[in-house]
Amino acid sequence: MFSMATVSRLAVAALFFFLLAAEAASAPVTGSKHGIERYSRIFGFGNSLTDTGNSDIYPLTAGGVSTRPPYGQTYFGHPSGRASDGRIIIDFLVEKLKVPQPLPYLAGKTAADFVNGVNFAISGATVLEPEFLRSKGLMVFVPVSLINETNWFKHVVRLLSPSVHEQRKIMANSFFFVGEMGINDYYAALLSNRTIDQTASLVPHVVGTIRKAITAMVTSGARTVMVTGMPPLGCAPYLLAQFPGAPSDYDPVSGCNTRLNGLAERHNRALKVALLKLMATYRFRAFIYADVYSPIVNVATSPTKYGFGKTPLAACCGGGGGKYNFNFTMFCGVRGSTTCTDPSKSVYWDGIHFTEAANRFIASAVLGRFQ
Ligand SMILES: *[C@@H]1O[C@H](CO)[C@@H](O)[C@H](O)[C@H]1NC(C)=O
Numbered sequence: 271m272f273s274m275a276t277v278s279r280l281a282v283a284a285l286f287f288f289l290l291a292a293e294a295a296s297a298p299v300t301g302s303k304h305g306i307e308r309y310s311r312i313f314g315f316g317n318s319l320t321d322t323g324n325s326d327i328y329p330l331t332a333g334g335v336s337t338r339p340p341y342g343q344t345y346f347g348h349p350s351g352r353a354s355d356g357r358i359i360i361d362f363l364v365e366k367l368k369v370p371q372p373l374p375y376l377a378g379k380t381a382a383d384f385v386n387g388v389n390f391a392i393s394g395a396t397v398l399e400p401e402f403l404r405s406k407g408l409m410v411f412v413p414v415s416l417i418n419e420t421n422w423f424k425h426v427v428r429l430l431s432p433s434v435h436e437q438r439k440i441m442a443n444s445f446f447f448v449g450e451m452g453i454n455d456y457y458a459a460l461l462s463n464r465t466i467d468q469t470a471s472l473v474p475h476v477v478g479t480i481r482k483a484i485t486a487m488v489t490s491g492a493r494t495v496m497v498t499g500m501p502p503l504g505c506a507p508y509l510l511a512q513f514p515g516a517p518s519d520y521d522p523v524s525g526c527n528t529r530l531n532g533l534a535e536r537h538n539r540a541l542k543v544a545l546l547k548l549m550a551t552y553r554f555r556a557f558i559y560a561d562v563y564s565p566i567v568n569v570a571t572s573p574t575k576y577g578f579g580k581t582p583l584a585a586c587c588g589g590g591g592g593k594y595n596f597n598f599t600m601f602c603g604v605r606g607s608t609t610c611t612d613p614s615k616s617v618y619w620d621g622i623h624f625t626e627a628a629n630r631f632i633a634s635a636v637l638g639r640f641q
């Protein structure tokens with residue numbers, strides 16, 4: 271549970287974001303801290319950056335690389351359903367909020383299974399529906415979207431109590447964490463040979479759908495929703511390796527691709543405006559924007575200042591060498607891949623997902639002021 275100091279700092283942080291956002295958009299809305307309560311459980315949404323076991327159970331993805339060593343080697347000592355060498359952001363959040371570890375949705379059935387929180391996040395999930403992506407000629411990897419996750423959530427709400435009053439009470443003292451989503455939609459577009467500008471035309475659809483999902487949470491009684499922004503796409507080894515840009519596209523200090531980062535920034539701006547609109551519509555709720563973009567850009571720019579090694583854009587686990595050490599034929603966990611000696615010095619674990627060290631760094635940047 272939160273201490274009072276934590277509660278008031280969280281309120282201040284929420285208000286602070288609100289003020290920043292209000293200033294940015296000059297919207298005449300008012301914030302409130304009345305939505306800050308003690309939390310009994312967490313509900314998580316997202317993709318592989320937030321998945322703690324669903325993709326291991328979902329038949330289409332079961333047995334994927336993250337079910338094999340060296341995934342989980344740093345913290346759990348064995349693969350744990352997480353796409354990392356250890357804990358991911360939601361794990362640090364669970365620790366900070368002192369709530370139980372949420373059950374992966376696909377691992378449960380009954381109200382008793384779900385009463386201590388649920389993680390709906392599943393690897394490969396897009397925001398947009400597979401039908402929509404296909405209709406645009408885009409490829410679909412895993413046919414699960416944020417809309418599926420929202421429907422799973424609604425199912426859990428009904429399971430937890432037949433009484434709407436009781437449901438709303440349960441949701442009011444739950445913490446809602448929407449992990450980063452949208453990256454798989456943009457990746458699908460890039461892999462389908464769309465330019466970065468064409469890919470950016472998806473931003474309003476992606477953010478609009480995230481906003482609808484948050485609205486579903488709030489109308490079920492949610493009062494505190496943390497929404498994660500997009501990390502810097504142009505610093506991710508898998509995107510750097512697969513979508514080379516012109517020499518002028520790279521930041522001279524970090525080596526990140528500024529055009530891919532521009533796509534992430536565009537998403538984040540739209541997301542912040544969407545949160546602002548939600549704040550205006552649903553007063554007395556807390557909407558917290560979790561900025562994962564700045565911490566990763568900071569680390570990519572000055573890795574040693576933050577305790578990381580000198581090659582922040584190289585995958586720790588994988589193969590292929592070069593600046594990014596990323597090649598799908600030697601993906602982490604596949605025969606022929608190798609693991610760096612000290613993953614805590616790496617930002618990217620397998621070239622797509624973060625190391626536990628980077629997840630901890632992001633989590634403390636996002637949650638640090640709630641201490
Ligand atoms: C996701 O939603 C679509 C559309 O409603 C549905 O056809 C599909 O079966 C759902 N998938 C899962 C895994 O629930």
Ligand SMILES: *[C@@H]1O[C@H](CO)[C@@H](O)[C@H](O)[C@H]1NC(C)=O
Pocket residue numbers: 409461462463
């Ligand atoms: C994208 O372009 C590459 C190279 O021209 C081609 O091999 C690939 O099939 C294209 N992919 C799609 C999905 O159109």
Ligand SMILES: *[C@@H]1O[C@H](CO)[C@@H](O)[C@H](O)[C@H]1NC(C)=O
Pocket residue numbers: 590597598599
């Ligand atoms: C990845 O590895 C394969 C097999 O070794 C090689 O043929 C291919 O050129 C590599 N791709 C890149 C982008 O380096």
